[in-house]
Amino acid sequence: IKPHPLSSTTTNKTCPCSMKLAPPAASSSSFSYQKFLQFALDQTKLSSSTFVPSHLQDDFSILKAVDGTTELKMRSFQAPKIRLLRSLSIEQSDGMQVLDLAVFPEAEFDLPIFCANFFTSANTNIVVLDLNPLHDVMNETHYKQKYYRSLIPLGLKYAELLPWGGKLTSESLKFFSPIVVWSRFSSSQEKHDILFSAFTEYYKAWLSLMNRATKETDVSQIRLNREAQHRYLTWRANKDPGYNLLKRLIGETLAKEVVENFLFNGVKELGNKTFLDYFPEYACGDGSINEKRSIAGKSFENRPWDTRGVFIGDTFS
Ligand code: BLA
Secondary structure, rough: OOOOOOOOOOOOOEEEOOOOOOOOOOOOHHHOHHHHHHHHHHHHHHHOOOEOOOHHHHHEEEEEEOOOEEEEEEEEEEEEEEEEEEEEEEEEEOOOOEEEEEEEEOOOOOOOEEEEEEEOOOOOEEEEEEEEEOOOOOOHHHHHHHHHHHHHHHHHHHHHHHHOOOOEHHHHHHHOOOOOOOEEEEOHHHHHHHHHHHHHHHHHHHHHHHOOOOOOOHHHHHHHHHHHHHHHHEEEEHHHHHHOHHHHHOOOOHHHHHHHHOOOOOOOOOHHHHHHHHHHHHOOOOOOOOOOOOOOEEEOOOOEOOOOOOOOOOOOO
C-alpha cells in the first residue's frame, strides 16, 4: 500500500552537526489509521477460505466532502462467516482522522460484532474498541461466558493502558461488552502505538472466535441472532455519534445514504421492526422519534465492569 503522505517522518534527517534530530513531536497528523485497516484485511484474508469484495463496493468507494478536499474512503468485503466487513476512513488536511470498522457475522452465528470507532482531531482522540455482544451480557451469563470469559485478561490489560473515557450516553453501554475499550486522550506516539496494539489483539481475538464458531442450525436461534443484529443496526443507524459529523462533511442526504445502506447495511433487510419498536422510550407524543441521542442522559463516570467482568454500574431500565 502507498504510505500516507503525512506518515513519512523526518527521523532520518541529520542536522549540520550530524547529530540525529529528535523524533518529530507526536501529533495527530503523524499517523494514519490505514495500517489498522490493512492489518484487519490481511488477517481476515488469512483466516477465510474466501474473502471477496462486497457488492456494496461498487456503490460505496470514495466520496469527496463538501469542503472539496476531505476524502471519505469506504471498503467492504464478505467471507463465509462474515456477512459484511466494512470500513469508513476519513482524513482531513487539518489532522482529523476517523476510522470506523465493523464486522457483522452471518445470522447463523451468534458471534459478537467487531467494532473499532476511532475519532482523532487536532487535540483529542475518542476511541471505542470492542467485540460488541450480539446478545445480553448483563443478565445472560451463558452468552457472556461463551465469548468473554477467556478475554477478560485482555480487557483488563487495555483498561489500564487506555483508561475509561468518562461519562457516556447511557444507552450505549448495553451495546458494549465487559472488555470494551472506551477512552479519550490527547495524541502522542505512545498512545497511538498502544491503540494499534490493542486493535491488533482485539482483532485477532475476534478472528479466533470466528474460526471456532460453528453454524447454528436451529431456525429459532438464527431468527434471534438476526433480530439482535437488526436491533444493533437500528440503534446505530439512528443514534451513532459520528452521524452529525458525517452530515457536516457530505450533507444530510448522502450521510443518510451512507449510514443506512453502507455503514449499517442490513438495517433495511434483516428485520421489519422499527426504531420505536426496539426503543419505545424515544417516542414523541406525535409518533416521531425523539432527536436526542440519549433519553437516559450520560452516566458511568468510571468503568462499570469489575475485574471479573461483572457489571457493577447502576442498573438501568
Ligand atoms: C463520541 N463516539 C463518541 C462517544 C461514544 C462513541 C461512546 C462518546 C459520546 C457518547 O456518549 O455518545 C462511540 N457509541 C459509540 C459506538 C457505539 C456507541 C462505537 O453507542 C456502538 C454501539 N465517531 C465515529 C465516527 C465519527 C465519530 C465514524 O465513530 C465521525 C465520522 C465522531 N464520536 C465522534 C465525535 C464524538 C464522538 C465527533 C464527540 C461528540 C459527541 O460526544 O457527541
